[in-house]
Amino acid sequence: MGERTWTPWEMRMVGEWVSSSFGDVRYQTNVRVGRIQPRADDGTYDRDELAMLGVWRRFVDAIVYLPDRLLLVEAVLRADPGKLAQLELYERLLPQTTELQPYLHLPVQKVLLYCIQDPALELMAKERGVLAIRFTPSFFDEWFNKLRGRHKRAPQLTL
Amino acid sequence: MPELSKPYEIYEWVDGATEQWTVLSWELGQLEIVLRERAGTKMIDVLRIHVPPEEKEHEPYYWDLTSARLVAQLRGVLSTAGKGAMRISVTAIGAAPRTHFSVTRVPERPA
Numbered sequence A: 001m002g003e004r005t006w007t008p009w010e011m012r013m014v015g016e017w018v019s020s021s022f023g024d025v026r027y028q029t030n031v032r033v034g035r036i037q038p039r040a041d042d043g044t045y046d047r048d049e050l051a052m053l054g055v056w057r058r059f060v061d062a063i064v065y066l067p068d069r070l071l072l073v074e075a076v077l078r079a080d081p082g083k084l085a086q087l088e089l090y091e092r093l094l095p096q097t098t099e100l101q102p103y104l105h106l107p108v109q110k111v112l113l114y115c116i117q118d119p120a121l122e123l124m125a126k127e128r129g130v131l132a133i134r135f136t137p138s139f140f141d142e143w144f145n146k147l148r149g150r151h152k153r154a155p156q157l158t159l
Numbered sequence B: 001m002p003e004l005s006k007p008y009e010i011y012e013w014v015d016g017a018t019e020q021w022t023v024l025s026w027e028l029g030q031l032e033i034v035l036r037e038r039a040g041t042k043m044i045d046v047l048r049i050h051v052p053p054e055e056k057e058h059e060p061y062y063w064d065l066t067s068a069r070l071v072a073q074l075r076g077v078l079s080t081a082g083k084g085a086m087r088i089s090v091t092a093i094g095a096a097p098r099t100h101f102s103v104t105r106v107p108e109r110p111a
Helices: A009-021 A047-056 A082-096 A098-103 A119-127 A140-144 B068-079
Strands: A027-033 A058-065 A070-078 A108-116 A130-134 B018-023 B025-034 B041-050 B062-065 B086-093 B100-105
Touching: A009 A027, A009 A058, A009 A070, A009 A108, A009 B068, A009 B100, A027 A082, A027 A098, A027 B068, A058 A082, A070 A082, A082 A108, A082 A119, A108 A119, A119 A130, B018 B041, B025 B068, B041 B068, B062 B068, B068 B086, B068 B100
Parallel strands: A070 A108, A108 A130
Antiparallel strands: A027 A058, A027 B100, A058 A070, B018 B086, B025 B041, B041 B062, B086 B100
16 A cells, blocks of 8 residues: 655645735735643743744634734635634634734734635634635635545535 | 755844844745754744845844745745835844744835
8 A cells, every 4th residue: 555645735835825815915825823822921931932922823724814814824725614713712812822912903804715615614704703705715626635535525514 | 946055144032022134035934953852853944034135243144034924925025026125123022942932014215
């Protein structure tokens, strides 16, 4: 049996989207959000140790720094309603994120990037103020051809 | 994917390190690595980014990036970017082999 290889498709997807959608704008992929644990002021760890511990923080797929708002982006190839909860959590963690303090006066727009459609997700996203954007990455055929039959479409359950 | 020409210039990341580069061009290929845990070799995907001479101390003026996570992010960012150089900043988070990377597009005209 051949060796299985892991491919971070969604990392590539979000990179393609931000790059193709925004010109000369600052954007960042794989951004840590939330407070560094333990707190810096308890004196237990120095600055370097705290940075190392920060790897346990959560990651949002991308942030786009527009002049009038921040876009908080999660990407998923096959639509998954669980991503909506993730976006809500990440938004709540923004005020605790030291590195993002200069931008926190800006309003936040949550964006869910997906490829294979799910009608339930689109409805739920709208209700929660999440902008759901369908995006077909350049590697779609390569990825899709590796899926088994039932994974090639989202559940067609409507609400 | 073609095997990249030698010499290899594999960038060794340290936890917490940040590097800023101007990517003039890039190419995707493979190179052969020797496995630590068992005898043998393996071909891995590599992204080679070409940078200006002033951003690297010696020739060749490119870096080979081998992390699957980093290659995926950069392929996405670089593949659809417009023609011309692109300033990026990369930060390594965590120790190998589980290093995560954050890639920032650095605009030419800061807001």
